[in-house]
Structures are given as structure tokens and as C-alpha cells.
Amino acid sequence: MTLNEICKPENLVYKKTSLLTDKVMHYCPGCGHGTIHRALMEVVDEMGLQDKTIGVAPVGCSVLAYDYMNVDMQEAAHGRAPALATAIKRLMPEKFVFTYQGDGDLAAIGTAETIHCCNRGEPILMIFVNNAIYGMTGGQMAPTTLEGMKTATSPYGRDVHKVGWPLRITEMIAPLNGVWSVSRHTVHTPAAVQKLKRAIKKGIEDSMAHKGTCFIEVCSSCNSGWKLSPVDANKWMAEHVLEYFVPGDIKVDGQMVR
Amino acid sequence: MEDLRLMKGNEAFAEAAIRAGCDGYFGYPITPQSEVMEYLMKEQPENRTGMVVLQAESEVSSINMVYAGAACGKRVMTSTSSPGYSLMQEGISYIAGAELPCLVLNVVRGGPGLGTIQPSQSDYFQATKGGGHGDYRLIVLAPSSVQEMADFVGLGFDLAFKYRNPVLMLADGVIGQTMEKVVMPPQRPRFTEEEIRRNTPWATVGKSIDREHNIVTSLDLQADSQERHVLHLQEKYNEIEANEVRCEQIKCEDAEYVLVAYGSSARICQKAVDLLRAKGIKVGLLRPITLWPFPTKEIQALVPHVKGFMSVEMSLGQMVEDVRLAVEGKVKVEFFGRCGGIVPAPEEVVHAVETKLL
Structure with missing residues (x-):
């Protein structure tokens, strides 16, 4: 059987969504960002919301997310994405507004914006990608870097007594009254990606229905920053990262479940 | 019949904003300009024109809300005083870089540092020479009366949209706090989404099928294209220098x-x-x-x-x-x-x- 014989419409089982552009992604092989971008854009596509969607990109590895996501996007200053999303949603309440942020962006420099956006209950979807390291700037310590983990700025391992403990900001914002749903996911297995997509769909529906802030953390590996092969990075994540940042629902429909 | 009022400069600015068809005000309290947001909160312009008023958690946040609103093609603004204006410099640099139209009011008080709450003009360098990082300029209007606090709102928005550039009103505590006679301008309508899509086709209001997705950013990782962008900004500034001196x-x-x-x-x-x-x-x-x-x-x-x-x-x-x-x-x-x-x-x-x- 030749390639041309296989490439027929009736054999098509999977197609790239048109909500991802054809631009070649700059992410390292093994990085979770591409998968998370795809999951988000596939759901927006399936829900027919391209013309109603405005996204906010962060500063960090996904700073160029706007080049890949085929929806209207704004680039925020480092950490300010929730402030941008607040204004967009307030000025155009009928739109679907999301932020896409990393751990340095959302949980360090943008902590104030994150907490106050959630506390106001801005009806947006926040996607928080936690890879426990600053990838773009070359692997420095993040607020979510695990205890003992070696990075460029914690070369002898994170000493929690000197620099504090890895911050579970997701658990911090969950009890806020304005927050409607909070869950933690991964993308290191196909089943996990499907689970993430279901959470994204619910988050879009609920934020569009003005229930409150919907917050999804995705633990993602950074094999370049962790200096592991992609396969080993996923293993290391399952064994170490997910021990501390435990996946699952934290708040469902306004009720704490953990 | 003309609409003659006796108002503080800060209040006149706020009322004029509603009448200028402003879509959103995002601010943080600081003396001596807090009357701006107080007036707006009391007046509830959402019931008059649909204008959004929001008290942010900081000036850092409020200027970034202005960035986002401007990127949606909306008429948006903030107001602050010197220490708050310093906090906004990051956002203003991004706004200038992304070429977004907006209006910012700085009711200057004496510095440096926390300084004093009394009137001053010590933020002139910051206003006219940059303030934030990068090669950029703001159009800076200096009102000297309560009447101009009102008149420069509409003018400021017009200049901002004409040049896709932030406009700063540099007042001081005297102008903000003094009560004077002021003739209020007539009510302008707010932009409709159709007008925004037509007049500001770069605005992020949702990708329609007849255009590519819009991206508002101040980032360009390639040195040659970033240089072209900064030179383009410079051409715009030259045009402003040639046409807008008052x-x-x-x-x-x-x-x-x-x-x-x-x-x-x-x-x-x-x-x-x-x-x-x-x-x-x-x-x-x-x-x-x-x-x-x-x-x-x-x-x-x-x-x-x-x-x-x-x-x-x-x-x-x-x-x-x-x-x-x-x-x-x-x-x-x-x-x-x-x-x-x-x-x-x-x-x-x-x-x-x-x-x-x-």
C-alpha cells in the first residue's frame, strides 16, 4: 500500500484544528506547551467560538502563543495577563476571554494580578502551565521549583529555608469566593490530555455563563530545563512533581472538593 | 443652552470623560486626584452610557487594564498622581510600543519618593522625555484651568486615535483641586462594535472570517524588524511634532x-x-x-x-x-x-x- 492510497478522506481519523496556525512552534521537543495549545484550540474550535475569543499571552516560554493560536490575542507584560483579561471581559462581557500563563508569570511577578482577578471573580478561563522552572530565560528557579531541585539560580538545590517553599498558588486561590472552578491536570499521557480537554470545555462554558473565574493548572515537563530526555522528564514529573502538585479537582461549581 | 457647572478640576475631567464616549476607566486611589474615581463611582456612568468603571488593585494593574481596553479599540483611560504614575511606566512603555490609543491623567504632586500631596510640576522630565524604557513619546497636554481639564479629554482621545498613541494630561494638584466655572461638552456616543471593526481594524474584538487573527504586541525578537518598528514610531512622532504643537x-x-x-x-x-x-x-x-x-x-x-x-x-x-x-x-x-x-x-x-x- 502506498502513501497516496492511505491519504484518503475516509481514512482520516485526526486532523489539526484550523485554530492552530501553520507556524512552526519554537518549543523544545518534549515540551508540553504544544499539546496544551492544541487542547485549548481544539475545544474553542469544537465550540465554534473563534470569532468570540480573545486570548492573553504571557511572558515566558509561551510568549509567542499568539503566533500559534488562530484567535485574536494580546501580549501582556510579565505577570499582567489577568489585568488585561479583566478589562477585555468587562468591556466585552459576551466574549470568551482566557489567559495562558506560566509559573513565573502567574505565581511570582503576577501574584497580585492573579489573586485580585480571581477574588473579583472575573468570568474568564485562566490556564496556568506549571513546569517548575523558568524555561525561556534559561532554567532559573521558579516559585514552583521543588525542594532540592537544581536550577541555574539554585545550583545546589532549592533550599526552602532560604528561598521559601514551592508555591501552590492554585490551592491559594481556590477558596476565594469569586473562583468557580479549580483543577490540576497533566498532558503526559493521552488520557490526561482528554481529561484536560473536558475541563477546558467546562471552563469555557462556565466562564461564558459568568459563573466566576475558572482556573486550570497544567503540570508540564521542561526536559530542557530539567536536563532530562523527554521520556525521563515525563517519568520524573509523575514521580516528583505530581507528588507535590497533586492532580485532580480542587473546586467544582463553587464548592471546595479537597 | 450651554451646560455651565461649578466643579473641581478632577470632577470636570471625570464628567467630561463620560461625555467623551469613554468606554472604560480603570484607576487606583491616590491624592490629589481621587475625586476622579469617586465622581465616576457616584455618577454610575454604566447607567448613562454603559461606561465601565473599575477600581484596580494597583496602578500597575490599572494601566495594564487600559492597555487591554485600548487593544480592543475602546476609548479607555486612567488617572493617577506622581508615585502612581511612576508605577505605570512599564504599562505606558508597552502601550507606546504596541501603538495603542488611550488617555492618562497625572495630577502631579511633589516628589521624589512619597514626597508630598501638595501641587508640583516636578514630573516634567518623566512626562516629556520618556519615563519608561525604550524610544517612545507621549503626546502631553498641560491644562491650566478646570475648563481645560474638561476640554482636553475629548481632544486627548481624538489625538490618541488619530496617531494610535497614548496621550498624557499633565495637571497638578492646583488644577485638580480648584473649583471653577466650566462649560461641559455635549455627550458623544460610545463606539459600536461595527465602528470599532471598521475604524480600528487592528483591534482584538474576535477574529471574523474576513480577516487574519489580530495580535496586539510590543514584542519583536528580530533586531532588523524591531528597528523598522522604532523608525516607524519615529516617523509618527515627527508628524506629531509638525502638526500638533499648541x-x-x-x-x-x-x-x-x-x-x-x-x-x-x-x-x-x-x-x-x-x-x-x-x-x-x-x-x-x-x-x-x-x-x-x-x-x-x-x-x-x-x-x-x-x-x-x-x-x-x-x-x-x-x-x-x-x-x-x-x-x-x-x-x-x-x-x-x-x-x-x-x-x-x-x-x-x-x-x-x-x-x-x-
């Missing part, structure tokens, strides 16, 4: 000496001019209305006819540098200023002219 000249026709002053200093100097003329000294006043672009040519046109200039400021000498650049050493340029929140009396200006300029 100033007022009072009794300059026969003047031998000219005071240069803006904002409330110009009001004080107006009185000083009268006092000096009563003594037989022919003094005029040039009041820059745009601090950037600066009325360089207007000052240069006076140089052949006058013996000297004096820049009068509530600072220790900031605008005087632009006056000296304009005069190019051809005649004397002196300076008089008070600082730290002190508002000089007209008699002090008279004394300074008599002792330094004559």
Missing part, C-alpha cells in the same frame, strides 16, 4: 521679556505679567499647551524681538532645559521655581524677573 501667547506682541510657564504656573505668571506691566516693564507669557511636542518654533520666533526668557515652574528647573534648547544661547534664559509642593505667589515671580532677568 501654545498660548499672552501680551507677547510688544514684550521685551517673556515668561514661559504651563499649567497653574501659567496662571500665576498671568498675574505677574500684569503686575510687571503696571511697573512699566514689558513682559509677556508663552504658555505651552502641548509639553510634547514642545513649542520650540514659537519660542524661536520670539527670540529676535526679546531680551530674555524666564521659565517659571513648580520644580527646580525641568522645562527650562527645553527653553534653552529652543533659544540656542541667543538671548538670556533664566529660571525661577519653587518645589516640594510650594505654589509661588505672583509677587515672587515679579521679584525673580526684577532680580534675575532685567
